Amino acid sequence: MSLFFLKRLSSFMVTLLAASVIVFAVLELLPGNAAQVILGETATPESLAAMEEKLGLNLPAHVRYLQWVGGMLAGESGISISYETPTAQLMAERLQVTLPLAIMAMSLTVLLSLSLGIYAASRQNRAGDVGVMSLSQLGLALPNFWLAILLILLFAVHLQWVSAGGFPGWTEASGGGIWEAIKALLLPAMALAAVQTAILTRVTRSAVLETMREDFVRTARAKGLSRRQVLWRHVLRNAMLPVLTVMGLQFGNLITSAIVVENVFVLPGIGRLIFQAIANRDLIVVRDVVMLLSVMVIVINFVIDVLYVWIDPRLKAVS
Template identity: 35%
Template sequence: MRFVVKRLGLFVVALFGLSLLVFVLLRMLPGDVAAVIAGTNAAPERIASLRTELGLDKSYVAQYGDWMLGLLHGDLGVSTIGGKAVSAQVASRASVTFPLIIVSLLIALAIGLPLGCAAVLTRNARLRGLCHGIAIVAGAIPALWGGLLLILLFSRGSGLLGLLPAQGFPDNGWGAPLQALASLILPALATGVTAGASIMRYTRAAVGDKASSQAVDMAMACGMTRKQAVLRVALRLATPQLVSVIGLTFAQMVTGVMVVENLFALPGLGTMLVTDVGNRDLIAVQSELFLLAAFFLLLGLVVDVVHRALDPRLKDAGLVSGEVLA
């Protein structure tokens, strides 16, 4: 409990520092939001009126205070360009982005865990080399280039096989679940294959290290085959490290998904963020960046707590998962 309270305190401090960083960096960007909204040939009086209306004429301290007060009350502000509540837009876009991330992670686990264990279990040098080659090649493929290849192979209309949609999302969203899921398969494959290669390398290293431990030798001495000992004992012993790796991979996939969303024209958070940055929608961008960064911090907190719960040795060592990985 003391560890959890300490981590929560650090989490709150990190959120505060993060909010300051996002606020300051966005104010350093060139351009004027009021001038963008008013138009190129707008009169100075019109621009000044918009600055007052948007609260941009206040001091930076007052603007930061208003923003933080709104965040504490669950108010992310109102988009200066579209005039819609940022919270409603984020919720709508998150219903596309997070299912895409989950499907991508499931694909990555389906690739990484079995192939990683297979690379440890096989005694065939050629098969081990094949697994190693797959990990290197798949891990080196950029998500954008991989997405383009998938479009050329499997997309309807322009692809060779024409199996899956490659652009857009159903207008009624998850009201048509099969269509919505079909529109996420190709972008999920584009990010999941690369992440799966990373998980495969970590699985092979972690399970391979535990496979040569005394615990596995004892299990085999008790009557288990090598395959049973590796899958039942070594894999279980490697679970804390794998949980940390999977959690960090999940966080990394957020950025990869944002690139893929634009390629596949999905109305997700990535597309929203790119559009708002291009429109200089300061209020929307600062809330979106803060939420994404807060998600990374929250995920790190969860990984640390789960890692400590799975590995009792950390209670005595006073370590967290990030230190173990380092």
């Protein structure tokens, strides 16, 4: 297990390094002047020179890269041009919205998709299976931003159960509270979870059906175990590998796709931060947020790789 973990850890570190190089290269080394992009075409030569010095553009590219990476490792981030605040502080504040939103959406996705996928697989080609697959097809066809608008019209405008947008905060001192914050994130989480639930339901159904055709399932049935006992004791764990793979990809996708949904619901999360940074031409914030999202996706995939061996120890021998 230790050798497997060291292999995965080394791959994780190499991937992080490659991601940092790509993010830096895209925003720093492409043709064009970053200071000109930030200040606009009407900027004077004096203001351009001052901005270039502030951004460190007067230094060689490799020096800027090492300073950026070294600063991140030391816990020192760049200073936002538009907010005049360290990007780490901005991202920490916005993650208080985005992470709970992604966790809520993923929880809804896992709960619904596993239940529906197992239900459909246990009733293959019957009415329940056809109904679940039809609903999943509908979920795949719905853009999350359009579903978000429908949810606002129904629950916020017509029924008036929740507010149409905004985030009150997690504490009563900020005018909100835990329950109020959860209510504000519920509709966005539902909008994000809809498409992911449809995808994971289909993957779960296919994985369960494929596992149920294995020899060990027939052996368990021959020993007298009921179909339900075989499903819960033997099939589910062996069917979880492809499901877990998709879950890892989906969690990363939920964080990145929150950009659109957060803007629909006017949530002060990471998605809205990067949207505002692009509008303000704040390339420092854009670079650090993109790197943060990359790190989160890479970390999630690393955790999924480790969980593979916990679910199926046989993988340790071939890794």
